[in-house]
Amino acid sequence: KTYSVAAIPGDGIGPEVMSGTLNVLAAAQKQFGFSIDLTTYNAGAKHYLQTGELWNPQLTEELRGHDAILFGAMGDPAVQPGILERGFILAMRQEFEQAVNLRPVKLYPGVATPIAGLTPERCDLVIVRENTEGAYVGQGSTIHANTPQTVAVQESVNTRQGISRVVEYSFKLAMSRRKKLTLCHKKNILIEAGKLWQDVIDQVSELYPEVEVDYVHVDAMCFHLPVSPERFDVVVTDNLFGDIITDLGAVIQGGLGVAASANLNLDGGAPSMFEAIHGSAPDIAGKGWANPVGAILSGAMMLAHLGEERAALAIESAAVSVVRELPALAGPGMGKNTTGIAEDIARLISDD
Amino acid sequence: KTYSVAAIPGDGIGPEVMSGTLNVLAAAQKQFGFSIDLTTYNAGAKHYLQTGELWNPQLTEELRGHDAILFGAMGDPAVQPGILERGFILAMRQEFEQAVNLRPVKLYPGVATPIAGLTPERCDLVIVRENTEGAYVGQGSTIHANTPQTVAVQESVNTRQGISRVVEYSFKLAMSRRKKLTLCHKKNILIEAGKLWQDVIDQVSELYPEVEVDYVHVDAMCFHLPVSPERFDVVVTDNLFGDIITDLGAVIQGGLGVAASANLNLDGGAPSMFEAIHGSAPDIAGKGWANPVGAILSGAMMLAHLGEERAALAIESAAVSVVRELPALAGPGMGKNTTGIAEDIARLISDD
Ligand SMILES: CC(C)[C@H](C(=O)O)[C@@H](O)C(=O)O
Ligand SMILES: CC(C)[C@H](C(=O)O)[C@@H](O)C(=O)O
Numbered sequence: 068k069t070y071s072v073a074a075i076p077g078d079g080i081g082p083e084v085m086s087g088t089l090n091v092l093a094a095a096q097k098q099f100g101f102s103i104d105l106t107t108y109n110a111g112a113k114h115y116l117q118t119g120e121l122w123n124p125q126l127t128e129e130l131r132g133h134d135a136i137l138f139g140a141m142g143d144p145a146v147q148p149g150i151l152e153r154g155f156i157l158a159m160r161q162e163f164e165q166a167v168n169l170r171p172v173k174l175y176p177g178v179a180t181p182i183a184g185l186t187p188e189r190c191d192l193v194i195v196r197e198n199t200e201g202a203y204v205g206q207g208s209t210i211h212a213n214t215p216q217t218v219a220v221q222e223s224v225n226t227r228q229g230i231s232r233v234v235e236y237s238f239k240l241a242m243s244r245r246k247k248l249t250l251c252h253k254k255n256i257l258i259e260a261g262k263l264w265q266d267v268i269d270q271v272s273e274l275y276p277e278v279e280v281d282y283v284h285v286d287a288m289c290f291h292l293p294v295s296p297e298r299f300d301v302v303v304t305d306n307l308f309g310d311i312i313t314d315l316g317a318v319i320q321g322g323l324g325v326a327a328s329a330n331l332n333l334d335g336g337a338p339s340m341f342e343a344i345h346g347s348a349p350d351i352a353g354k355g356w357a358n359p360v361g362a363i364l365s366g367a368m369m370l371a372h373l374g375e376e377r378a379a380l381a382i383e384s385a386a387v388s389v390v391r392e393l394p395a396l397a398g399p400g401m402g403k404n405t406t407g408i409a410e411d412i413a414r415l416i417s418d419d
Numbered sequence: 420k421t422y423s424v425a426a427i428p429g430d431g432i433g434p435e436v437m438s439g440t441l442n443v444l445a446a447a448q449k450q451f452g453f454s455i456d457l458t459t460y461n462a463g464a465k466h467y468l469q470t471g472e473l474w475n476p477q478l479t480e481e482l483r484g485h486d487a488i489l490f491g492a493m494g495d496p497a498v499q500p501g502i503l504e505r506g507f508i509l510a511m512r513q514e515f516e517q518a519v520n521l522r523p524v525k526l527y528p529g530v531a532t533p534i535a536g537l538t539p540e541r542c543d544l545v546i547v548r549e550n551t552e553g554a555y556v557g558q559g560s561t562i563h564a565n566t567p568q569t570v571a572v573q574e575s576v577n578t579r580q581g582i583s584r585v586v587e588y589s590f591k592l593a594m595s596r597r598k599k600l601t602l603c604h605k606k607n608i609l610i611e612a613g614k615l616w617q618d619v620i621d622q623v624s625e626l627y628p629e630v631e632v633d634y635v636h637v638d639a640m641c642f643h644l645p646v647s648p649e650r651f652d653v654v655v656t657d658n659l660f661g662d663i664i665t666d667l668g669a670v671i672q673g674g675l676g677v678a679a680s681a682n683l684n685l686d687g688g689a690p691s692m693f694e695a696i697h698g699s700a701p702d703i704a705g706k707g708w709a710n711p712v713g714a715i716l717s718g719a720m721m722l723a724h725l726g727e728e729r730a731a732l733a734i735e736s737a738a739v740s741v742v743r744e745l746p747a748l749a750g751p752g753m754g755k756n757t758t759g760i761a762e763d764i765a766r767l768i769s770d771d
Contacts (some may be wrong), residue, residue: 095507143766148606149610152607153608181536182535183532202575207575207611207612218581219576219611219612220574221574223573224571227566227567227570228567228568253659254500254503256555256557256659257557259559260559277498285667289670293645307608308606309613311638311641313638314641315641317530318641318645321606387732
């Protein structure tokens with residue numbers, strides 16, 4: 068089987084972790100008998116500075132033809148904050164209806180977590196973040212700007228349809244795991260949005276009587292997640308809260324070096340996108356200090372999504388073995404450079 | 420000097436920690452030569468279930484006459500979530516213009532933090548949360564309810580005046596500390612609100628050229644706060660982000676047992692309110708397992724606010740000594756019960 072994959076390496080350490088990921092995917096193709104037809108696209112800060120191009124209709128149509136998108140990282144100090152985020156990443160998530168942002172929070176053996184006494188057995192959950200609406204619509208209005216009376220109204224727009232698809236996905240995911248689902252929101256304050264989220268949860272839960280359903284306020288989540296991650300299996304939440312608590316999840320699992328994510332289109336109308344959680348880290352670009360494991364595990368999530376479950380599992384377990392031996396998860400203390408880590412993982416897969 | 424203070428013990432462990440706090444305040448009065456004229460008010464879940472009363476005009480007028488309000492905790496499983504929060508706590512914050520929610524994040528020596536390797540020297544910051552507006556206005560609208568087309572819009576309303584008073588307070592606070600101020604927001608996404616926050620920061624910072632100003636996205640804050648709290652001195656943020664990151668702050672400083680807060684009215688038109696960060700914890704009420712230190716430190720913040728700085732410092736240092744000897748920060752393992760801990764602190768103050 069052949070999959071058509073678009074690679075967007077982007078900026079900073081993006082191209083470095085991308086090349087490591089492609090190495091590993093090459094080994095997986097040989098070993099598991101599928102093939103990837105890869106097209107690389109120029110996009111990101113450098114490209115924007117040269118051409119003025121962000122997300123645009125032509126690129127949209129080209130990308131739409133692929134089975135999946137592998138994404139490196141975007142960003143550069145020379146580009147104003149917000150431009151690439153809204154002008155590319157969010158545009159892609161929204162235009163391709165990548166409804167679900169899936170972020171596993173898994174502590175791998177040997178990885179140093181900053182949480183005292185935390186063990187891998189206690190830390191294996193998945194955060195499902197709504198990825199297309201909520202506060203991320205970026206809408207609002209400002210009146211009386213530049214006067215003492217300025218009022219800025221910021222809106223969060225939530226639709227039953229948008230919430231439902233994420234909630235249904237979460238229940239299915241919970242059925243394949245420990246059958247526990249937690250809604251994370253702030254429904255005592257965000258009354259309108261919270262009512263709709265809880266309403267959808269209540270309705271969908273009737274179809275999944277085996278799944279135990281729970282609710283935790285987002286502030287309480289920040290309190291519980293670091294010290295009792297074992298309380299959680301699948302956590303479903305809105306776009307903004309998801310942005311916040313997944314960073315906390317990344318802390319717990321030992322930092323951005325290993326955190327992976329998927330941006331899933333669920334209706335088949337456009338490709339899904341897979342990216343490490345870290346950014347472009349311009350300060351360490353070119354040094355070989357970036358850990359490619361977050362990107363490589365995102366590649367494994369892509370394979371799982373494409374139906375290559377066995378290859379995905381092989382990559383994950385090879386990555387776990389290699390990570391276990393690293394003295395640090397990023398920087399000069401890693402013991403190996405970006406390429407070396409990817410090669411080790413590729414070798415383990417080939418030896419399988 | 421005599422201060423008129425309103426005590427609202429509330430529910431669950433609220434009355435227990437309140438009585439411990441009053442013990443300590445009694446010792447401080449003797450030692451430092453001021454006096455507190457205390458009036459206790461019935462309010463909270465039990466009172467609401469009996470009388471149907473929440474925040475109301477008569478109570479408002481009575482409370483308004485006091486110099487400060489000491490608050491225990493509110494909440495009971497028999498009262499629907501949201502009722503007391505919006506019907507009392509938020510009503511008070513808003514009606515009394517308690518513009519600033521001040522939450523120190525300080526790791527005391529001997530307190531077990533879940534963050535591996537964190538030391539008290541590295542963890543001493545203050546979070547200043549805007550306390551009257553933003554998403555906490557609770558406004559929005561839902562259309563097509565109970566249909567597949569439901570849309571729920573939730574609004575965050577931010578005013579220059581509301582933000583300015585908090586930002587000015589924060590700069591002053593930074594001047595009395597390490598002269599570093601960090602704005603925490605998500606201005607790349609919440610564009611309208613973020614622009615106004617940054618604008619106010621930029622303007623006020625011109626009056627405080629000595630204060631170093633920084634910006635961190637709320638998601639990145641969740642990433643940095645647990646592992647490098649030493650990066651932060653004064654963090655100023657909006658109501659919702661403040662709610663979230665202060666819970667994370669409480670984790671870092673060793674849990675809710677010691678976390679204190681102040682809800683400050685800055686214009687003198689109404690009293691400020693002081694409360695521990697923990698809730699009513701109905702599951703452990705009546706057992707003597709509640710740690711009163713969060714409430715006692717909130718009492719110390721009240722004294723500092725009233726101008727009794729020396730008494731406030733004496734309470735803090737007595738609490739620090741007692742906390743250092745506790746084997747656990749809450750529950751049966753504390754080694755002492757609620758009353759015992761308060762008595763120890765009171766005794767240390769009297770021995771001063
Ligand atoms: C880059 C930024 C727009 C993005 C977000 O806010 O969603 C990032 O923080 C993330 O979590 O993927
Ligand atoms: C009780 C609740 C309304 C409150 C809030 O959300 O502000 C609490 O979480 C807090 O942080 O004081």
